[in-house]
Amino acid sequence: MGRSPCCEKAHTNKGAWTKEEDQRLIDYIRLHGEGCWRSLPKAAGLLRCGKSCRLRWINYLRPDLKRGNFTQQEDELIIKLHSLLGNKWSLIAARLPGRTDNEIKNYWNTHIKRKLLSRGIDPQTHRPLDHQPTATNTITPTQLDFRSVPRVSIANSSLDFKSNEFQIKAKAESLEEGDSSSSGMTTDEEQLQQCKDKFPRNGQDLNLELSIGTRSFGKKNNSTTGISTANSADSKPLSHNKNFRLPEYASSICLCCQLGFQASENCSNCQNTNEFNRYC
DNA sequence: AAGCAGCCCAACCGCATGTAA
DNA sequence: TTTACATGCGGTTGGGCTGCT
Numbered sequence: 001m002g003r004s005p006c007c008e009k010a011h012t013n014k015g016a017w018t019k020e021e022d023q024r025l026i027d028y029i030r031l032h033g034e035g036c037w038r039s040l041p042k043a044a045g046l047l048r049c050g051k052s053c054r055l056r057w058i059n060y061l062r063p064d065l066k067r068g069n070f071t072q073q074e075d076e077l078i079i080k081l082h083s084l085l086g087n088k089w090s091l092i093a094a095r096l097p098g099r100t101d102n103e104i105k106n107y108w109n110t111h112i113k114r115k116l117l118s119r120g121i122d123p124q125t126h127r128p129l130d131h132q133p134t135a136t137n138t139i140t141p142t143q144l145d146f147r148s149v150p151r152v153s154i155a156n157s158s159l160d161f162k163s164n165e166f167q168i169k170a171k172a173e174s175l176e177e178g179d180s181s182s183s184g185m186t187t188d189e190e191q192l193q194q195c196k197d198k199f200p201r202n203g204q205d206l207n208l209e210l211s212i213g214t215r216s217f218g219k220k221n222n223s224t225t226g227i228s229t230a231n232s233a234d235s236k237p238l239s240h241n242k243n244f245r246l247p248e249y250a251s252s253i254c255l256c257c258q259l260g261f262q263a264s265e266n267c268s269n270c271q272n273t274n275e276f277n278r279y280c
Numbered sequence: 281a282a283g284c285a286g287c288c289c290a291a292c293c294g295c296a297t298g299t300a301a
Numbered sequence: 302t303t304t305a306c307a308t309g310c311g312g313t314t315g316g317g318c319t320g321c322t
């Protein structure tokens with residue numbers, strides 16, 4: 001079954017946005033807020049498709065965007081997050097205040113990939129380039145199908161999906177407590193140790209507690225996984241809900257804080273509850 | 281100065297997912 | 302339960318910019 005186009009393509013502009021179009025979009029959203037992207041172009045007098053308007057707003061016009069170069073801290077945080085989440089750019093962006101998924105994706109492809117390759121690290125697997133995969137290797141983030149699991153959490157460095165269909169074992173905690181110098185260290189443990197060496201903790205312990213939310217905060221519990229969705233609020237887009245406030249769990253899952261990111265003391269995600277900030 | 285190649289990034293496209301009817 | 306629609310995500314593209322010859 002083919003899908004109908006999202007808009008009437010014959011009468012829409014494409015390509016770069018003009019200043020006038022930008023201003024129209026900004027003015028409209030200031031007056032009416034985000035949401036209902038399909039009808040927005042017509043209402044705002046723009047000859048653009050709704051998706052294009054949404055993208056332009058999210059990636060370029062939003063007032064809370066941080067422009068300019070990525071800092072060294074952001075670089076390292078992106079690398080850490082990518083090693084955990086894979087190409088889940090929206091999840092990564094949710095943990096970098098003021099950065100968009102598109103921006104991070106571009107930055108990854110143009111800078112960080114090269115940087116990791118120069119360090120002799122495979123950007124996809126975060127393993128040494130000469131590493132030969134074995135049958136017992138743990139699953140890399142990019143192999144995870146997050147969509148099949150509505151909400152998962154990585155707590156205490158270990159988790160199971162769907163009754164042991166597969167398992168990730170990140171042993172940072174046990175390494176922390178155990179004797180890493182022992183000759184009995186496994187290959188994975190060695191790699192984790194290397195990873196720990198590569199990413200100094202800025203004086204704090206690395207806590208891998210991580211929760212991954214779906215786009216909408218649905219009402220249902222997932223009985224097959226036994227993992228409940230985050231809240232029971234209205235599942236409409238956040239901007240549609242005038243009573244929207246940051247979910248209660250948000251501060252508990254702020255990964256930039258959990259990772260010991262130095263700037264976390266001032267993490268705007270944890271403090272700011274306006275609707276432009278996504279949960280972090 | 282002109283031509284070329286490579287890089288960067290804004291924008292597009294197709295697909296997946298959630299939801300309302 | 303099914304279907305159509307709206308939205309969001311990730312991969313890809315292409316035009317502009319920059320540096321090199």
